[in-house]
Amino acid sequence: MAGQSDPHVSLFSPPEVEFMAEDELVEIVPNMRMDPLNFICGDFGPFYPQIPVKVPLWLAAALKKRGKCTIRPPQWMSIENLTKVLEGEREDRGTFQAVPFHYIEISRLLFDHARDDIPDIYMVRSLIEDIRDVRLHKVETNLEKFSATSAVKIAHLSAMEVNVVRPFVVRALQAFYKHDNPVLMVDLDSVSDRQSHVTRQRQMPNNAQKQPLKRR
Amino acid sequence: MAEDIGDGSTAEMDDYETLMSTTDAELLKTAWRNEKAAPEILQFQAQLVKRAKEQIQLMEETVEEYEESGMDPLTVSLYQMDLDRAHFLLRSYLRVRLQKVATSSFVFCMSQLEKYMFYIWKNESLWSRLSDPEKMFVQRCIDDMEKHLQETVLSKLPDNYQSVRRQSVISEEDDMVPEPQLDTFIACKARNRFVSLRLADSERPLEMERHDVSFVLYKVIEDKIGADIDLV
Numbered sequence: 012m013a014g015q016s017d018p019h020v021s022l023f024s025p026p027e028v029e030f031m032a033e034d035e036l037v038e039i040v041p042n043m044r045m046d047p048l049n050f051i052c053g054d055f056g057p058f059y060p061q062i063p064v065k066v067p068l069w070l071a072a073a074l075k076k077r078g079k080c081t082i083r084p085p086q087w088m089s090i091e092n093l094t095k096v097l098e099g100e101r102e103d104r105g106t107f108q109a110v111p112f113h114y115i116e117i118s119r120l121l122f123d124h125a126r127d128d129i130p131d132i133y134m135v136r137s138l139i140e141d142i143r144d145v146r147l148h149k150v151e152t153n154l155e156k157f158s159a160t161s162a163v164k165i166a167h168l169s170a171m172e173v174n175v176v177r178p179f180v181v182r183a184l185q186a187f188y189k190h191d192n193p194v195l196m197v198d199l200d201s202v203s204d205r206q207s208h209v210t211r212q213r214q215m216p217n218n219a220q221k222q223p224l225k226r227r
Numbered sequence: 228m229a230e231d232i233g234d235g236s237t238a239e240m241d242d243y244e245t246l247m248s249t250t251d252a253e254l255l256k257t258a259w260r261n262e263k264a265a266p267e268i269l270q271f272q273a274q275l276v277k278r279a280k281e282q283i284q285l286m287e288e289t290v291e292e293y294e295e296s297g298m299d300p301l302t303v304s305l306y307q308m309d310l311d312r313a314h315f316l317l318r319s320y321l322r323v324r325l326q327k328v329a330t331s332s333f334v335f336c337m338s339q340l341e342k343y344m345f346y347i348w349k350n351e352s353l354w355s356r357l358s359d360p361e362k363m364f365v366q367r368c369i370d371d372m373e374k375h376l377q378e379t380v381l382s383k384l385p386d387n388y389q390s391v392r393r394q395s396v397i398s399e400e401d402d403m404v405p406e407p408q409l410d411t412f413i414a415c416k417a418r419n420r421f422v423s424l425r426l427a428d429s430e431r432p433l434e435m436e437r438h439d440v441s442f443v444l445y446k447v448i449e450d451k452i453g454a455d456i457d458l459v
Contacts, residue, residue, distance in 0.1 A: 045301075048305060162426055
């Protein structure tokens with residue numbers, strides 16, 4: 012239970028999250044000719060000069076680094092679309108806008124490796140940072156509104172965001188769960204001294220109303 | 228042209244991605260992610276690991292041949308990168324399982340170290356999820372641990388308190404073998420377009436679409452991992 016045992020640490024390190032995102036496909040425009048690549052992770056190419064082709068991010072970055080292609084920023088990374096997303100995030104306080112699951116990692120990798128392929132990069136970067144901030148803040152504030160639930164569903168939450176908020180959400184859910192299940196509390200007591208605050212709750216009256224599930 | 232639904236994916240890309248997800252590298256990635264996120268040890272993916280090892284070995288030989296045959300260095304280095312990635316996934320998968328089986332953090336006290344080892348060893352259905360090398364590893368760990376505890380601590384305690392797994396002879400069960408925390412919440416996504424989960428405290432099932440991330444009790448989804456659900 013590496014990582015699971017410590018509720019304060021992210022399960023995946025940022026490099027690990029990024030590694031997983033690097034398989035996402037992105038469009039490149041090669042400036043050379045290359046035979047198809049038959050990788051363990053899939054087949055890509057053949058590559059012709061000026062003919063766009065989809066490859067995993069890690070491959071795109073490697074080719075770009077060696078001056079063999081340009082990278083086409085994905086459509087969702089346009090200023091027009093990002094502005095729309097940011098406005099949506101700000102207006103709608105209860106739900107998240109649809110973004111690619113790996114939007115944070117993809118944009119970061121592109122900023123690092125393909126600056127010159129992104130028009131108005133400062134604007135794009137600034138928009139994405141704002142979107143990140145608004146979304147993160149949204150998770151935190153919405154979490155406080157939990158009534159006792161045994162599950163939380165968040166539409167359009169992204170990979171990096173899951174990883175960052177996971178310890179926080181799990182702790183909040185665990186607190187409500189314990190509060191709602193005093194019998195189980197007794198069992199937990201004898202098990203692990205790892206839990207940060209295992210406290211004895213008083214028995215809840217049998218007719219205590221269960222709160223309805225919070226929909227996200 | 229398929230409709231762009233604004234999150235960067237189209238129906239076409241979805242199908243393409245589904246095709247892509249059947250590569251062993253993708254399967255390994257999913258297995259690693261599930262294993263890391265689950266509080267207990269999951270079923271060892273023997274077939275997948277065997278295939279992955281074979282592919283990796285084949286690719287290593289191929290890369291060597293390419294190098295010797297004078298293939299252009301760019302292509303060789305790209306194949307090497309793919310190879311490194313697959314290798315990393317395989318190692319990470321095997322390593323996270325070992326870590327679960329015998330927690331190696333030195334920050335924990337001794338009773339934490341043996342914690343999970345003994346529990347798996349006792350529990351038949353969990354034991355059956357291990358690969359043969361893992362079983363040997365656990366057995367050796369347990370033997371070493373028992374020997375160590377005997378020599379340093381237990382032999383010095385009064386007669387009735389010398390058991391490794393029980394506090395004393397009057398314990399009714401193995402009360403020195405703490406159990407993994409299964410009452411924990413995990414984050415997950417639906418593999419398919421639509422998944423429905425039964426929850427304990429609600430009559431209405433939790434319905435998940437592809438873009439939903441749900442935090443639920445592990446036991447709600449434990450039998451769905453790898454089938455309907457991926458842990459994230």
